[in-house]
Amino acid sequence: MSLPNLRYITLSRLQDGLVVASYCKKGSVTAECAQTVSRVLSSGNVKPNTQLTVTINEEIGTLHLAAGETDVLAVVTSATYSRPSAFKLLAALRDLVTEHLTAEEVGEVSKEGQLTKKCSSFLKEIFAQYDEVAMEKTDEVILQVEEVKKVMEGNINRVLQNTDCLKDTEDKAEELRSGAEQFQKRSEVLKKILWWRNFKMKMIVGLLVGCVLGYIFVPIIVESQ
Numbered sequence: 001m002s003l004p005n006l007r008y009i010t011l012s013r014l015q016d017g018l019v020v021a022s023y024c025k026k027g028s029v030t031a032e033c034a035q036t037v038s039r040v041l042s043s044g045n046v047k048p049n050t051q052l053t054v055t056i057n058e059e060i061g062t063l064h065l066a067a068g069e070t071d072v073l074a075v076v077t078s079a080t081y082s083r084p085s086a087f088k089l090l091a092a093l094r095d096l097v098t099e100h101l102t103a104e105e106v107g108e109v110s111k112e113g114q115l116t117k118k119c120s121s122f123l124k125e126i127f128a129q130y131d132e133v134a135m136e137k138t139d140e141v142i143l144q145v146e147e148v149k150k151v152m153e154g155n156i157n158r159v160l161q162n163t164d165c166l167k168d169t170e171d172k173a174e175e176l177r178s179g180a181e182q183f184q185k186r187s188e189v190l191k192k193i194l195w196w197r198n199f200k201m202k203m204i205v206g207l208l209v210g211c212v213l214g215y216i217f218v219p220i221i222v223e224s225q
Contacts, residue, residue, distance in 0.1 A: 004025055004028055004078070004131055005077055005078050005080075005081045005130075005131055006025075006028075006075060006076075006077055006081070006089075006127055006130060006131040007024060007025075007028045007029055007033065007060075007061055007076040007077065007078070008022065008023075008024045008028070008029045008033060008034070008037065008074075008075065008076040009022060009023045009024070009073075009074070009075050009076075009093070009123055009126065009127055010022040010037060010041075010073070010074045010075075011071060011072075011073055011074075011093075011097060011101075011106070011115070011119060011123075012041045012071065012072045012074065013070070013071055013072075013106055013107070013109065014046065014048060014067055014068070014069075014070050014071055014072050015070070015107075016042060017038065017040075017041035017042030017043070017044075017046075017072075018041075018042075018109065018112060019037075019038060019041065019112050019113060020071075020106055020109040020112070020113070020114055020115045020116075021113065021114075021115040021116045021118070021119040021120075021123065022034075022113060022116055022123075023116070023119075023120060023123035023124055023127055024127075025127070025131075029076070030059075030060070032059075032060065033056075033060045033061070033076060036056055036060060036063075037063060037074060037076060040054060040063060040065070040074075041065075041072060041074065046065060046067050046072055047067060048067055048068065048069050048070075049067060049068065049069065050065075050067050051064075051065065051066050051067075051087060052064070052065040052067075053065075053083055053086075055079065056076075058079060060076065061076045061077055061078050061079060061081075062076070062077050062078070062079055062081070062083075062086075063075075063076050064076075064077065064083065064086040064087060064090060066087065066090040066091070066094065068094070069103070070103045070106060070107065071097070071103070071106050073090045073093050073094060073097065074090075075089055075090060075093075085130065088130070089126060089129075089130040092126055092129075092130075093122075093123075093126050096122040096125075096126060097119075097122075100118070100119065100122060101115070101118075101119070
């Protein structure tokens with residue numbers, strides 16, 4: 001049996017994430033789903049007057065949140081349910097919550113689900129109204145644009161990363177070329193220094209040999225005369 005498009009609607013307190021009212025169709029919500037929603041709501045990551053979409057998994061679905069000043073409206077939908085439709089639902093639910101509840105009532109709740117009975121009629125109404133809502137063509141286009149945007153952003157990021165890698169490679173290659181040129185210049189200078197040093201050594205050795213030979217043979221030549 002396939003799960004419905006809408007699976008779970010909650011009204012919770014922003015301060016501590018306590019679910020003060022909720023509604024779901026029988027059999028459409030697992031304990032894991034309720035626990036996951038509760039953990040997200042009580043995580044402290046939901047800020048006032050913000051919207052958030054969290055894809056949990058295929059079995060549980062997607063969690064859409066719309067926070068007010070003191071409370072948070074949340075709906076768990078199937079993965080194929082459009083995000084614009086989910087936030088239309090939450091906007092309509094906001095009007096009903098404002099009409100039927102006060103911030104003081106929400107703030108005074110002491111246990112989970114305390115306002116469920118009072119809110120059940122309009123939660124059920126909003127659930128029925130939006131459960132079978134067809135995805136509008138504009139919503140489909142928006143989703144397609146968002147998907148294309150994500151793909152393009154991913155491609156651009158990869159191109160930028162590749163460009164950075166290429167630039168790094170070019171910089172390293174330039175450094176290697178510069179280093180090779182410096183090494184070659186130093187090699188030539190060292191070669192000249194060694195050549196002169198070798199030449200000087202040969203000259204010194206030649207002079208020493210000449211002196212030794214002169215020391216030996218000059219007296220012999222002088223005596224023979």
